[in-house]
Amino acid sequence: MKRIVPFLFLLLGVAAQASAEKADAYKQTKIDCRKCDQDTLTGIALMDGGVTITRGTMLIDAWRGRVETSPEGYxxxxxxxxxxxxxxxxxxxxxxxxxxxxxxxxRVEYDDRTGLVKLLSKARVQRLQDGALVDEAVGEFISYDSRKEQFSLRNTSTGDDRAGAGRASIVIQPRRRPPTPVAAGTVTP
Structure with a gap:
């Protein structure tokens, strides 16, 4: 089974058929922002004022962010x-x-140690193939375990399932195509 590349985000193969580009794990991470404070002793970086993170093919845009790096590198x-x-x-x-x-x-949270990605509040994830939508998940909370390639959707931004709080949805496009019709008067083998 393919594994999602660890770092900030490398998200949700909704049908567990696609994983983030493996080569991205070995690329540098570039963070552009208006303001960034990094404490190399604690391993904490705080970014604010429009944050753009790039790493290989990955691109993330947010208003603010916090990244903690453990002594082990997670x-x-x-x-x-x-x-x-x-x-x-x-x-x-x-x-x-x-x-x-x-x-x-x-809001998006990612834990490199556990491989867990959480999208909170008005979350949407899509997988596109050759420009066409293949799969889509929409909900208040989407959680993806990149090690097990499993995801969960819940109807509240806290990850709880509460009656009357709304609905989550998954759209899975058909993988099979309808048979090609045979023209009238043609003989099929």
Missing amino acids: QRATLEAGSGSKVRFRQKADGPGEQWMEGEAE
Whole structure:
């Protein structure tokens, strides 16, 4: 089974068929922002004022963020949207053709040690293949375990399932195509 590349985000093969581009794990991470404070002793970086993170094919845009790096090198990140906007990401996925993962939420959390990604509040994730939508998940909370390639959707931004709180949805496009019709008067073998 393919594994999602650890770091900030390398998200959700909704049907567990695509994983983030493996080569991205060995690329440098570049963070552009208006303001960034990094404490090399604690391993904490605080970014604010429009944050753009790139690593290989991965691109993340947020208003503010916090990245903690443990002494062992694991990273835990929290990215937040500004008022009226969302954290957005896009990354090329391994697999045949041009596959891309993209999505958005008001808050995104990633824990490199556990491989768990959480999209909180107005979350949406899509998998595109050759420019066409293949799969989509929408909900208040989307959690993805990149090690087990399993995901969960819940109807509240806290990850709880509460009656009357709304609905989550998954759209899975058909993988099979209808048979090609045979023209009238043709003989099929």
